[in-house]
Amino acid sequence: MADRADDVQEPFAGAREGFEPLPPARRGGRGSRLVQRLLHLGPPLTRSVAVQRDLPVSMPDGTVLLADRWAPRADGDGLPTALIRTPYGRRGPMIAMAAVPLAERGFQVVVQSTRGTFGSGGVHVPFRDEREDGLATLDWLVSRPWCGESVVLTGGSYLGHVQWAVADRLPPQVKAIIPVVTESALTLDFLREDAFSLETPFRWGVMVAGQERRAAMLRQLLDERRTHRAQFTLPLDRADTAALGRRSQYIQDMLVHGADDPHWSGGDHRARVADVSVPVSSVAGWYDIFLPGQLGDHQALRAAGREPRLTIGPWSHAAMGVFAEAATQTLSFGLAHARGEQPPERAPVRLYVMGEEAWRDAESWPPPGxxxxxxxxxxxxxxxxxxxxxxxxxxxxxxxxxxxxxxxxxxxxxxxxxxxxxxxxxxxxxxxxxxxxxxxxxxxxxxxxxxxxxxxxxxxxxxxxxxxxxxxxxxxxxxxxxxxxxxxxxxxxxxxxxxxxxxxxxxxxxxxxxxxxxxxxxxxxxxxxxxxxxxxxxxxxxxxxxxxxxxxxxxxxxxxxxxxx
Missing domain, CATH: 2.60.120.260 (Galactose-binding domain-like)
Known part of the structure; x- marks a missing residue:
């Protein structure tokens, strides 16, 4: 299948075949301004953004993954590219909140659905294929005539984990990564024999199993009580059926395979962290589910002689502050490196002190003193x-x-x-x-x-x-x-x-x-x-x-x- 962008050499224009203008609310209207306020961003360079849908990306095994490209309606070709790989779909308000502000402020943005999700081929087995698929996606991306010379990886949770999966073998075009509320060994800490965390992997498994249904977000809200009750099910290996009406292989796996089980080896990228050489700016939260692992990744980079940045706010996993800080770091830290510039100077660690309700700078984690x-x-x-x-x-x-x-x-x-x-x-x-x-x-x-x-x-x-x-x-x-x-x-x-x-x-x-x-x-x-x-x-x-x-x-x-x- 031909990539519709291959024939595009002139500056990015919404009238070309394969490009769709954003709906009015996102094309410089109230939606763009609302996102600007929610994320505490400054004015954009443009509010005229277009999206190219369903770009096919072939994997080495022949599987085709789909991606969308967001960019300014004019002069988008050659801009630095922000790559977001996600299992949660390429439509909807969350992706618009992640992609549109970047495309309005100096990036073009490629959002790819990971294997087996939202139109991408293959079977979605959480964490298993992200290294091979991610490396193949980067090879595809840097060969696009519109890509330009600089790429930044960004995204939170699973979208951050996929960055760690490839971060030790990045092509030279990748200038920075911004992992947000994530870690290199996603979910493994939940599955410890001495502290088994049920709620997060179970709810995530239920969410992913039903996320492609019509009105999925509304259904999840309506099914909230059912999902909660399902966690009381005995035996627990029937809880997925109680919540979904069918079995979930991921939920079955997380119940029987502990953190040290080889079953999860494809998703454990901790050993790669020390070999990451590009600049890293991580965003974490004091009430985030991945905080200990994320701090471990930061310390591993420091021990390897790197100079990563770390921001820790008073946030839980899905707090609006996380989205705002992710956008800020991608635009300040990521875009600066993509342009060959130095990002605004700040301390290596910036943390929010609760009780004082104030930000504090530190040279390391944990801070001295x-x-x-x-x-x-x-x-x-x-x-x-x-x-x-x-x-x-x-x-x-x-x-x-x-x-x-x-x-x-x-x-x-x-x-x-x-x-x-x-x-x-x-x-x-x-x-x-x-x-x-x-x-x-x-x-x-x-x-x-x-x-x-x-x-x-x-x-x-x-x-x-x-x-x-x-x-x-x-x-x-x-x-x-x-x-x-x-x-x-x-x-x-x-x-x-x-x-x-x-x-x-x-x-x-x-x-x-x-x-x-x-x-x-x-x-x-x-x-x-x-x-x-x-x-x-x-x-x-x-x-x-x-x-x-x-x-x-x-x-x-x-x-x-x-x-x-």
């Missing part, structure tokens, strides 16, 4: 940097048939994610809280957070969930970061070392620092049935009595990176 400080759990719900006294353990009853719910935090969907009031959660009998007195000075915490909880259960199989909260003067408790660890010998007293999400938080004078301890955050994390059965086929739920110790021999503590004074 912060030391681990142990906040010990004490009897009567106290939290203190002092050593705990002799005391009896605290206890609670955990019942997986009525699991401790997830409230805010690291969630896939924006409505449920981020900073939330934890009052109702902390009133549950299966949640313990430990709180400092009102602080007599500000306490600034930036970096990696861990907890060491001395724990015992009436069952061998149990989970320990720990959450850090900021309690204001009115008593409102707001979640900052959290994490979970699954134990397999919990009937013996065990020191559970729980990795919480990294954070940047200023606890103001007069506020209090609080720690929650429980045994779940469902459905973010799969509920522990207490039986040791495989997660996919477990059918029995057993309640457990849990104990948390805080005495000199078993000093449970939260370890915070506190700024030196």
């Amino acid at each position: 912060y030391e681990p400080c142990r906040f010990h759990l004490h009897p009567d719900g106290a939290l203190s940097t002092g050593e705990p006294p002799e005391s009896d353990p605290d206890g609670y009853h955990y019942d997986p048939a009525d699991p401790t719910p997830a409230v805010g935090g690291v969630r896939l969907t924006g409505r449920h994610a981020g900073r939330k009031d934890n009052t109702a959660l902390e009133s549950r009998p299966d949640v313990l809280t430990y709180t400092t007195p009102a602080l007599d000075t500000d306490v600034e915490v930036i970096g990696e957070v861990t907890a060491e909880i001395w724990f015992r259960s009436s069952l061998p199989w149990a989970d320990v969930f720990v959450r850090l909260c900021d309690v204001d003067e009115k008593g409102r408790s707001t979640n900052v970061c959290d994490g979970l660890l699954s134990l397999t010998e919990a009937e013996s007293t065990t020191r559970a070392t729980v990795r919480l999400w990294p954070t940047a938080q200023l606890f103001k004078k007069g506020h209090r620092i609080r720690v929650q301890v429980s045994s779940g955050a469902f459905p973010r994390f799969a509920r522990n049935p207490g039986t040791g059965e495989p997660r996919a086929t477990a059918t029995t739920l057993r309640a457990a009595d849990q104990q948390v110790f805080h005495d000199p021999a078993r000093p449970s503590a939260l370890v915070l990176p506190v700024r030196r004074t």
Whole structure:
């Protein structure tokens, strides 16, 4: 099949065969201005943009993938090209929000549907083919007469992961990559045996399975309750049928293949990161599902002698701030490199300090000047940097048939994610809280957070969930970061070392620092049935009595990176 763009040599013009003018709302009208406001962008160079649909791109195995090309209606040929590869389609408001602002401000944009999605040939097996297909797409792109001499890779989540899949073998035309809320080993952290995250991979699998239906976004909203209920299904390997009415191979795979299983090797690109030589500017969020892996990628680049940039905002995965910062970085950092210029000067790391509600520059992640400080759990719900006294353990009853719910935090969907009031959660009998007195000075915490909880259960199989909260003067408790660890010998007293999400938080004078301890955050994390059965086929739920110790021999503590004074 011939590429309709091959015959186009003159400047880009919307009247040519194969080019469609944008609908009026996007062609310089209210839609363009609305996106400009939403993304906090300056005025465009043009609001007259056209799109060329369904460009065929042949893969080495003969499969044909389809792409759309967006560019200014006049003089688009030869402009730097932003490449976006996506499994979510080439139409609709999200792609318009990603492509149109770039095409209005100095780029032409190629948006390709990945294998087996939205008209592209082949079968969509998540993560498996992105390296080979991505490299072939780049070879095709740089050979187009309209491509110009510079390419930038950009996009978030899966659209960012596909950048890492090829980033160590880029053609010289690629001048920069902008990975947004993503990581080089997408989803693997969810599938850890010691902290299996159910909600994100399950909801993603349900979404992808139904995304090409008519009115898919509306259907997903209407099916929200059904999808939530499906996660209670036993055994879990029937949850996909409960949500979709049919089986999903991806959901089946994620239930039976753990993070270290060779099944996922095609999507694990961590070993490639150190070999990436083009400039990298990453966008992350404190409540994003991929934050730890994304920080690991940044540190791997630094360890290899690169000079990557990193921006971390107060965002969850789908927050509007993520879209805005992605556009900003693509236009400032990416476009500058594409033109052979230096991007605006700034610190290597720019992070948002919650509580202070202000941006801060740093030379590295984690930033220097912060030391681990142990906040010990004490009897009567106290939290203190002092050593705990002799005391009896605290206890609670955990019942997986009525699991401790997830409230805010690291969630896939924006409505449920981020900073939330934890009052109702902390009133549950299966949640313990430990709180400092009102602080007599500000306490600034930036970096990696861990907890060491001395724990015992009436069952061998149990989970320990720990959450850090900021309690204001009115008593409102707001979640900052959290994490979970699954134990397999919990009937013996065990020191559970729980990795919480990294954070940047200023606890103001007069506020209090609080720690929650429980045994779940469902459905973010799969509920522990207490039986040791495989997660996919477990059918029995057993309640457990849990104990948390805080005495000199078993000093449970939260370890915070506190700024030196």
